[in-house]
C-alpha cells in the first residue's frame with residue numbers, strides 16, 4: 286500500500302500540531318500504525334491522500350449512520366451555509382431541531398445545543414449540581430463522558446473514594462468530586478448511596494457503554510439506577526452521545542425503557558457538523574441561564590449549518606423501517622461474525638448496529654474484563670484489516686459501527702478477511 290503522501294502529511298503536521306493530530310486516538314499509536322490522512326469520504330468508503338480506499342467501520346466514531354456525504358444532508362448544509370454560517374443570534378433551525386429531538390426523545394422536554402459532547406456532559410453535570418445543590422458525581426469505570434476535568438476520572442477504588450484522575454492537569458480536588466464504580470455493579474452503587482447518598486448530585490452513565498468497547502447493561506442495572514437516584518433525590522444522566530439515534534429513533538432509553546432526568550446527545554445529532562445537546566426535565570432545565578442561575582453559553586451553539594444537517598439526518602432516520610432494516614443487516618452480519626470471531630479467540634459484543642471484537646476468552650461485562658483483552662493481538666488484527674483496506678475503530682477499547690451505506694458485499698468481505706486472519 287502506497288503511503289508516501291500520508292507520511293509526508295504526517296511529518297508536516299508534526300511540525301505544527303502536537304503529535305500531528307487534533308484528537309489523540311487518531312495517531313493510531315495503540316495499534317502500532319501511522320495516522321491516516323483522509324482526502325474524501327462517501328458512503329462507507331474513505332479515500333486517503335495516497336488514493337487508498339478503505340471500508341470505514343468507525344464512521345467518525347459513529348456519526349455517519351447514513352454513511353459519509355449523504356446527498357440530502359450535504360444539500361441541507363449547503364443551503365444553510367448559503368445564508369451565512371453563524372449569527373450569534375437565534376435562528377429558526379435551532380427550534381426546528383429542538384422540536385425534532387423532543388419528539389424522538391420525549392424525556393428531553395427542553396433541549397439546549399452546544400458544540401461538542403464534552404460540553405454537553407459538562408453542562409448537564411453543572412446543571413445537576415445546581416439543581417440538587419450537591420457536589421458528588423457517580424460515574425462508571427471505562428465510561429467516557431468527554432474531557433471535562435470532573436469526568437476524567439475512571440479508576441476509583443470503590444467506596445473508599447480514592448478517585449484518581451485519568452489525566453495530568455486535573456487537580457485532585459476536582460477528581461475528589463467524582464466517584465467511579467464498576468459498570469453493572471449494583472452493590473457498589475448501593476454502598477455509595479448508603480454512605481454518601483446526601484452528597485450525590487447525579488449518576489452519569491452511558492446506558493450502553495461504547496467507550497470501553499461495547500458492553501451491555503445487565504437485566505436490572507439501568508432500572509436500578511433509576512430507582513436509587515430517585516430515592517435519594519439525585520439525578521440520572523444518560524450520556525447518549527453515541528447511543529442517541531444509533532440504537533433506536535429514541536436512543537438507548539427508548540430501547541431499554543428507562544427515562545433519565547437529563548440526556549446528552551452528540552455525534553449523530555449534528556449530521557457530521559459540530560453540534561451536541563443536553564436536555565431533560567423542564568423543572569431542571571429551568572435553572573439554566575437566562576431563566577435560572579446555572580450559567581452556560583457558546584459562541585457557535587445552535588449553529589445553523591449544524592442544526593440543518595442534524596435535522597435532515599433525523600428526518601431520514603425517522604422514515605418507516607429505517608432502524609429495522611439496519612438491524613436486519615446487522616443481525617445477519619453479527620451472527621456470522623460471532624462464529625468466525627470465536628474461532629479466532631475473539632468475543633463479539635454487539636447491540637443494534639454497534640459492535641466490538643474483544644480478543645479475550647472471558648465475557649466482557651465491565652471495564653476490568655475489557656482490559657483483559659489482548660491489545661497487541663487487536664493491534665495485529667487492526668493492521669491486517671487496514672492492509673486489506675478495512676478501517677476499524679483504532680483501539681481495542683472502542684466501538685465499531687455499521688451504516689445504511691455498508692453493502693452486503695463489504696460485510697461479507699469483512700467476514701472472509703477475519704476467517705483468513707492468523
Ligand SMILES: *Cc1c(COP(=O)(O)O)cnc(C)c1O
Pocket residue numbers: 346400401402403404406429430431432491496524525526527551552561
Ligand atoms: C464522543 C463522546 C463524548 C464526547 O463528545 P465530543 O464531541 O468528542 O466532545 C461524550 N460522551 C460519549 C458517550 C461519547 O461517546
